[in-house]
Amino acid sequence: MTSADDTTPENERPEDESAQPADAAEQAASAGDAPEGDPLEALDFEPSEEASEDAAVLAAKAEAAEHLDALQRERASFTNYRNRAVRDNAAARTQGVQDVLAGLLPVLDDIERARQHGELTGPFVAISDKLDGALAKFEIERFGAVGDEFDPNLHEALMHSTDPEATSSTVNIVIEPGYRIGERVVRAARVSVVGPE
Template identity: 45%
Template structure:
């Protein structure tokens, strides 16, 4: 923008400046110079607005791409998280070096925005849950998650994998 402002004036603009410095000697030239200056100022404002919009759009697209790539990378690690969960449930990862590694992996993924979805008792939501079966039960209200068969995950607002659940039904 400084380049535009530092450029030498055109002959029309110089004539308009000279006419305006003469006072009332050339009112027609003054209005022409003023109109030209207003047009150029409006063009400059429009160009500046376009640049700001471009800058904001590219920043937003960059953030979306980063989130997408992070989601794809985390999605590739989900089978590892499933194995870690299975090992914890079996009691194989209570202590030792592998338990520490599993904890570090989970903590690193949480820092990157990974959240687990699918809890027993949640209201069934088809955008984040995948209903695998219905289960007649009195323990959970109907149309709520009665059992989580496989955890789901989100990265930010994006569902990377839907939770596979059983949905409670009237007994």
């Protein structure tokens, strides 16, 4: 025998009982058993805009410092290279002048001997003066004269004599004058020296 309850269609039955626990949880939450809202909302896990800007500025400053350091190193390297090149050029120039002077020494010695003996006359005097002027342009200096104090760094004594009246060793004859470029002696003056007994 069928009861009235059994004739109720299934679609008219009350909602499934499995939904009731979810409704109960919602009711409990609304009743105050669980805190309102998400408790993690108050925590700030995302970096703020200001913090991200600070990080970008720090990164840019670090990169700028690296570039500045690299630039300073390059500049120091270039300055050292330039100074070395200037020194090398000056040394090469001096060496070139010295080589030319060494080749001209026999000619210069002949001209000096002719001058000492009074044989340098006429147009040769003008030529000799021009040659001396050209040497001066390259800072070539002739040295060694009678009466100079003997200096072994500047003079090469080929002869030595004594004089009871002499108080120090001096040059009494210049056999061949010396030549120097600036402070560098290319050839010492070859001289005769007189000194005390």
